[in-house]
Amino acid sequence: MRHGVILAGGGGTRLWPASRRARPKQLLRLLGGGETLLAATYRRALRVADRALVVTAAEQADAVAPELGASAEVLAEPVGRNTAAAIGLAAVHLAASDLDAVLAILPSDHHIADEDGFAAAAGRAFALAEERRAIVAIGARPTRPETGFGYLELGDEIGAGARAVRRFVEKPAADAAAAMVAGGHHMWNTGITFARADRLLADIARHLPATHAALMQIARDSGVAAELYPSMPSISIDHGVLEHVTDLVCVPGDFGWNDVGSWSALAEIAPPGPDGNVCVGQVIATGGASGNIAVADPGHLIAIIGVDDLVVVQAGDAVLVVPRSRAQEVREVVAALGRAALDRFL
Amino acid sequence: MRHGVILAGGGGTRLWPASRRARPKQLLRLLGGGETLLAATYRRALRVADRALVVTAAEQADAVAPELGASAEVLAEPVGRNTAAAIGLAAVHLAASDLDAVLAILPSDHHIADEDGFAAAAGRAFALAEERRAIVAIGARPTRPETGFGYLELGDEIGAGARAVRRFVEKPAADAAAAMVAGGHHMWNTGITFARADRLLADIARHLPATHAALMQIARDSGVAAELYPSMPSISIDHGVLEHVTDLVCVPGDFGWNDVGSWSALAEIAPPGPDGNVCVGQVIATGGASGNIAVADPGHLIAIIGVDDLVVVQAGDAVLVVPRSRAQEVREVVAALGRAALDRFL
Numbered sequence: 001m002r003h004g005v006i007l008a009g010g011g012g013t014r015l016w017p018a019s020r021r022a023r024p025k026q027l028l029r030l031l032g033g034g035e036t037l038l039a040a041t042y043r044r045a046l047r048v049a050d051r052a053l054v055v056t057a058a059e060q061a062d063a064v065a066p067e068l069g070a071s072a073e074v075l076a077e078p079v080g081r082n083t084a085a086a087i088g089l090a091a092v093h094l095a096a097s098d099l100d101a102v103l104a105i106l107p108s109d110h111h112i113a114d115e116d117g118f119a120a121a122a123g124r125a126f127a128l129a130e131e132r133r134a135i136v137a138i139g140a141r142p143t144r145p146e147t148g149f150g151y152l153e154l155g156d157e158i159g160a161g162a163r164a165v166r167r168f169v170e171k172p173a174a175d176a177a178a179a180m181v182a183g184g185h186h187m188w189n190t191g192i193t194f195a196r197a198d199r200l201l202a203d204i205a206r207h208l209p210a211t212h213a214a215l216m217q218i219a220r221d222s223g224v225a226a227e228l229y230p231s232m233p234s235i236s237i238d239h240g241v242l243e244h245v246t247d248l249v250c251v252p253g254d255f256g257w258n259d260v261g262s263w264s265a266l267a268e269i270a271p272p273g274p275d276g277n278v279c280v281g282q283v284i285a286t287g288g289a290s291g292n293i294a295v296a297d298p299g300h301l302i303a304i305i306g307v308d309d310l311v312v313v314q315a316g317d318a319v320l321v322v323p324r325s326r327a328q329e330v331r332e333v334v335a336a337l338g339r340a341a342l343d344r345f346l
Numbered sequence: 347m348r349h350g351v352i353l354a355g356g357g358g359t360r361l362w363p364a365s366r367r368a369r370p371k372q373l374l375r376l377l378g379g380g381e382t383l384l385a386a387t388y389r390r391a392l393r394v395a396d397r398a399l400v401v402t403a404a405e406q407a408d409a410v411a412p413e414l415g416a417s418a419e420v421l422a423e424p425v426g427r428n429t430a431a432a433i434g435l436a437a438v439h440l441a442a443s444d445l446d447a448v449l450a451i452l453p454s455d456h457h458i459a460d461e462d463g464f465a466a467a468a469g470r471a472f473a474l475a476e477e478r479r480a481i482v483a484i485g486a487r488p489t490r491p492e493t494g495f496g497y498l499e500l501g502d503e504i505g506a507g508a509r510a511v512r513r514f515v516e517k518p519a520a521d522a523a524a525a526m527v528a529g530g531h532h533m534w535n536t537g538i539t540f541a542r543a544d545r546l547l548a549d550i551a552r553h554l555p556a557t558h559a560a561l562m563q564i565a566r567d568s569g570v571a572a573e574l575y576p577s578m579p580s581i582s583i584d585h586g587v588l589e590h591v592t593d594l595v596c597v598p599g600d601f602g603w604n605d606v607g608s609w610s611a612l613a614e615i616a617p618p619g620p621d622g623n624v625c626v627g628q629v630i631a632t633g634g635a636s637g638n639i640a641v642a643d644p645g646h647l648i649a650i651i652g653v654d655d656l657v658v659v660q661a662g663d664a665v666l667v668v669p670r671s672r673a674q675e676v677r678e679v680v681a682a683l684g685r686a687a688l689d690r691f692l
Contacts (some may be wrong), residue, residue, distance in 0.1 A: 169354065266380075287678065299663060300665070303363070303666045305678070319646070322649075323653060327653060330649075332633065343645045
């Protein structure tokens with residue numbers, strides 16, 4: 001059976017002040033009044049899979065549940081131990097009742113513009129995972145020399161719409177990233193991954209044996225999860241497993257994938273208005289203000305006068321103002337808030 | 347007896363979004379947790395006068411009262427009809443019980459840095475009003491070619507620390523304002539004015555006879571105020587009376603007077619921090635942000651990264667971002683809010 005496995009345990013404050021410890025990115029309504037990124041992921045999962053399972057941290061389970069359907073199954077990790085553990089937990093859980101479980105692993109904090117395109121790529125990837133027992137990574141054509149992503153070096157074609165992966169390049173230096181973007185032989189790894197549960201568990205057993213052993217114990221007795229989880233290595237599925245897989249397959253997916261890694265990315269997924277500003281919520285722009293990204297909570301108002309190319313975000317009790325080109329530096333504010341004992345704003 | 351007459355009926359949204367219809371400028375705590383501009387004015391009034399009377403609009407009376415002492419006397423105008431009516435109302439009211447009433451007329455939405463200097467100037471002005479029956483305007487040395495103020499052209503010296511006023515120049519053009527600043531013979535009219543009540547009423551009778559007649563009727567029967575007030579001309583004391591007074595006296599007062607006419611004025615009354623930003627409330631500035639004016643409500647946070655010379659204000663449900671040099675353009679936002687049916691933000 002085809003299962004969506006939605007990874008919803010992330011924290012992250014790259015979209016501070018909207019994203020906070022208590023309201024991680026996947027719970028944001030990035031485009032205003034619509035659904036959260038998580039709810040959209042859940043909806044897309046049920047479009048391509050028979051069932052959907054959400055893996056989250058125990059402390060986030062209450063916040064996650066309202067974004068899902070009533071029949072949603074939620075697996076709560078006692079503590080977050082990165083994606084290898086979360087995916088492994090889902091795999092042992094699903095394999096226990098479905099020997100032929102195939103997983104679509106879906107990060108919950110990405111934006112996808114073209115859902116038909118996503119469904120088509122997912123169909124190909126499920127088939128490859130089922131028929132070839134492959135681990136299939138969905139790739140996205142790189143559009144900028146992003147140093148925060150993993151890149152997949154493409155090899156031979158494997159049937160229609162699929163390529164072998166020659167090499168996995170995690171978080172390259174800027175010059176290497178630029179070369180890969182220019183060369184045209186690499187795809188960004190979106191983190192959307194398809195594989196049979198038994199295939200995944202075999203690779204986890206091989207490359208992360210301690211994790212595998214702990215997962216097997218938890219599969220036999222879920223009561224030991226709280227005790228075993230903290231001792232599992234905190235490692236990503238990319239770094240812990242995928243980088244070591246020699247027969248990885250890539251399905252390039254051209255469906256408007258965006259990880260919304262900073263406020264500047266909002267301009268890629270929300271069109272600017274006639275005045276050239278991207279506005280989410282109630283915004284008044286006068287005095288020739290142009291090229292700005294302005295985001296206000298419902299019921300709030302942002303007025304910008306004569307400023308250009310700024311990010312202005314009002315969320316709850318905090319306001320952020322930063323040039324679009326420097327939106328990544330919100331991390332420094334987050335760090336400063338910790339140092340300044342203002343962590344109630346985190 | 348010396349009476350402070352505090353004019354607290356103003357609306358005004360030049361400090362939007364902090365100032366709103368329901369919270370005019372005189373009710374702002376501009377420097378954070380301290381007193382409101384009105385409370386500070388009341389305190390200063392009682393320092394120089396025997397009693398203080400507050401004139402406000404009926405709809406603002408409830409908001410005004412908490413800023414005053416328990417013994418404060420409040421006169422509520424049925425509707426606001428500008429300063430000539432408000433001052434006239436105070437004059438007839440005080441003259442009815444004190445034939446020798448001398449008034450210190452004090453706008454309630456100004457900031458005064460040097461209260462000893464203010465008290466010294468007030469002492470001279472009271473004496474001139476009492477001894478010479480003069481109308482005395484407190485002048486402030488102009489520091490920029492402000493076109494929104496009235497200017498007093500100085501004539502001969504009249505005793506120590508007082509000058510005759512040759513001419514009254516209301517809201518000059520920019521080049522005329524620049525010439526007056528450069529010439530050194532003009533003072534800004536602060537609006538702080540001293541006169542005997544009977545002298546004021548005589549001048550109102552002469553220059554605004556309809557206003558005077560209405561005030562006399564109200565003095566005899568306060569019950570007719572609601573009926574008569576709306577028919578009184580809405581005119582300022584400057585335009586309606588002071589411009590026509592040929593024996594006006596100016597006491598130059600060098601006490602850090604500031605009318606806080608826009609957010610950019612905040613930099614004149616609040617010192618910048620070590621990072622070069624003027625911050626009221628909780629502000630985090632990183633990435634070299636400098637020269638900014640940032641104002642946040644208590645319990646809120648503004649984070650500015652790598653931006654220069656901006657005004658960033660969070661007040662209630664609204665945020666304003668504008669270059670310091672264009673802070674006057676907040677009027678256009680206020681106008682746009684009316685047009686866009688967003689007047690709940692006004």
